[in-house]
Amino acid sequence: MDKLDYIAIDFETANYFKNSACSVGLVRFTNGVEQDSCYSLIKPAKLYFIPEWTRDIHHISYSDVMDKPTFPEIWNKMVMPFINQTPGIPLVAHNSSFDMGVISGCCEYFGISKPGLEYFDSLCIARKTWPELTSHKLTSLGEYFNIEYNAHDALEDSRTCGIIIKKAAEKWKTNNLKILLNKCSVGLKSL
Numbered sequence: 001m002d003k004l005d006y007i008a009i010d011f012e013t014a015n016y017f018k019n020s021a022c023s024v025g026l027v028r029f030t031n032g033v034e035q036d037s038c039y040s041l042i043k044p045a046k047l048y049f050i051p052e053w054t055r056d057i058h059h060i061s062y063s064d065v066m067d068k069p070t071f072p073e074i075w076n077k078m079v080m081p082f083i084n085q086t087p088g089i090p091l092v093a094h095n096s097s098f099d100m101g102v103i104s105g106c107c108e109y110f111g112i113s114k115p116g117l118e119y120f121d122s123l124c125i126a127r128k129t130w131p132e133l134t135s136h137k138l139t140s141l142g143e144y145f146n147i148e149y150n151a152h153d154a155l156e157d158s159r160t161c162g163i164i165i166k167k168a169a170e171k172w173k174t175n176n177l178k179i180l181l182n183k184c185s186v187g188l189k190s191l
Contacts, residue, residue, distance in 0.1 A: 004032040004175050006092045007083060008122075008162035010154045011102040012058040013044070014065075018105025020044040021071055022060050025155030026082050028089070031175060032166035038082050039155040041068040045109050058152040071106040083117065090177070090188055094138045094161045096121035100191050118188045120181060122161045122168075128184035129168040138164075 008027045014020040022044050027037040043065045054061045069077070083091070093099035096119055107114050126136040133144065139151045142160050145167060149156040169175060172183045181187065 002176055002178065003030070004166065004169050004177050004180070005030050005086065005089050006120075006162065006165060006177060007086070007089055008158040008165070009091050009093050009099055010157040010161065011099050012060060012152060012154050013102060014047070014049045014053070014060070015044075016050070017046070018101045019071075019109035020046065020048075021102050021106050022049070022065055023058070023154040024074060024079060025153070025158040026079065027155070027158045027162050028082070028086060029162045029166065030086075032169060034159065034162065037155060037159070038078055040074050040078055041065050042074050043068045043070050045071070045106070070110075072110045072112060075106070075112060080115065083115075091117055091119035091191075092122050092161060092165055093119065094122045094126075094157065094164070096123070096189070100189075103191060114191055117191050119191060120186055120188050122164050124186045125168045125180070125184050126164055128186065129171050 006029050010025050011021050012023040014022045021042045023041050025039045028035045041064055047062050049062055123136055126141055138160055141164050142149055147160050147163055149160050169180050172180055174180050
């Protein structure tokens, strides 16, 4: 953690249940610079989509995912191999309780052992770094920093989350994740 290395992750869900992941995006940052990424649609455990979410938020519907892999396939063939390319690098998510809840909910539903990965929350970093802002939602931060992205697209949300961490490090004048977390009084958690 002596460099600014992390993997940003984001999930979209079909409904309120944590086991309803319908897409995932991951972006690897090395020294705060995007290196690579991966994205997939996911066929949720139960094929119920909240119509308003499909229409107004993530625009993912049943027809988009009916032939896509399920969470265990995506987890074992894409997500964990991507994460394992850089062992020991923590995950970061904006409002991490949601995304880590999705991982936990899906792992529990499908009988997969929780991965024991370390993670931190970019929302907490943003609140400590820019307390003067009235909103620290990812969309608000994106607008504040003129980051053009398609909100609620898992890959673009991940990328924006990672950029926010880089901007926070710049404001705190560090290129060291451990120092950034310390300055923001944010600790690593384990899933």
